[in-house]
Amino acid sequence: MATLVRAPWLVPIVGPPVADGGVLLNDRGRVLAAGPFSDVAAHPALRQWGRRASAWRAVDGVLMPALVNAHTHLELAWLAGRVGPGGPMPAWIERLLFVRERHPVPDTVMRRAAERLLAELHDQGVAAVLDIGNRSAASALDPPPGPSGRRLYRLFLHELLGAEPPPTPPEAPVTAHAPYSCGPRLLTWAKKESQRQGVPFSIHLAESAEEVVFLRHGSGPFADFFRRRGLVPPSRPGQNPIAYLDRLGVLDASTVCVHVVHATSNDLALLARRGVKVVLCPGSNRFIGVGRPDVAGMLAA
Structure with a gap:
């Protein structure tokens, strides 16, 4: 049965808002047509099925596509309210690690x-999430059904850190954390694995000024962070984050760069030439205090 839905406004995202909009759905909920109600109501499928095979309803609101959360860390949900705001970025990471390491919780609490x-997220209109985590139990999360009975779609990527690829790869599809926390061999291996597995290669990139300083000069708060934890930095390329990843050959149309707050106009032009997808996280940026991305520059690139 086809369903014709009418609303005062239709916001298709790919085009301007439409007053007195309509959407036509088939019996599987797939959108067959969207636009001005008068146009959608004249769709050939309605004539083909006839009135008995169709339903009509009006809503007093806005029709728009379901939302997609393209970057989340569900395994960290239990930390809400336990790690305060404010940077700089390495200091905030240390506070998060302190809580995780000193006050660990069982997998049941995390789930x-x-x-x-x-x-x-489902109640807010989100239909799909790209979830990043490095805890094996997080891969088994099963999104509960919403009020309509439909489940939120979730793609989980196991996030890797360190200098080298793991001797035994995780069962879930993999990705890399960030250029300051992953060595070049791990970055290129994870990129190839993501291509082999047919999933996006999602990576935190140019999130903070401290990241840029560390990758270009090997100094600053991130260098102190590694020293305090007794770790050897996996990489110090002497380049800014975006140029470094481009040199490694991991920037292309299947790469998802998350944050991209500290990027020059040349950086943004490079990302555009490579066809990279950028995911912005304004709530996280405000919470940690890393700054604001150049959205106008991204659109212009």
Whole structure:
């Protein structure tokens, strides 16, 4: 049965808002047509099925596509309220690690918090999430069904850190954390694995000024962070983050760069030439205090 839905406004995202909009759905909920109600109501499929095979309803609101959260860390949902705001970035990471390491929680607690967050996202109109985590139990999260009975779609990527590829790869599809926390061999290996597995290669990139300083000069708060934790930095390329990843050959149309707050106009032009997808996280940027991305520059590039 086809369903014709009418609303005062249709916001298709790919085009301007439409007053008195309509959407036509088939019996599987797939959109057959969207636009001015008068045009959608004249769709050939309605004549083909006839009135008995179609339903009509009006909503007092806005029709728009379901939302996609293209970057989330559901395994960290249990930390809400336990790690305060404010940077700089390495200091905030240390506070997060302190809570995780000194006050670990069992997988059941992590799963319950993540499932609550998934339910909240579903209620807010989110239909799909790209979830990043490095805890094996996070890969088994099962999104609960929403009020309509439909489940939120979730793609989980196992996030890797360090200098080298793991001797035994995780069962879930993999990705890399960031250029300051992953060595070049791990970055290129994870990129190839993501291509082989047919999933996006998602990576935190140019999130903070401290990241840029560390990758270009090997100094600053991130250098102190590695020293305090007794770690050897996996990479110090002497380049800014975006130029470094481009040199490694991991920037292309299947790469998803997350944050991209500290990028020059040349950086943004390079990302555009490579066909890279950029995901912005304004809430996270405000919370940690890393700055604002150049959205106008991204659109112009």
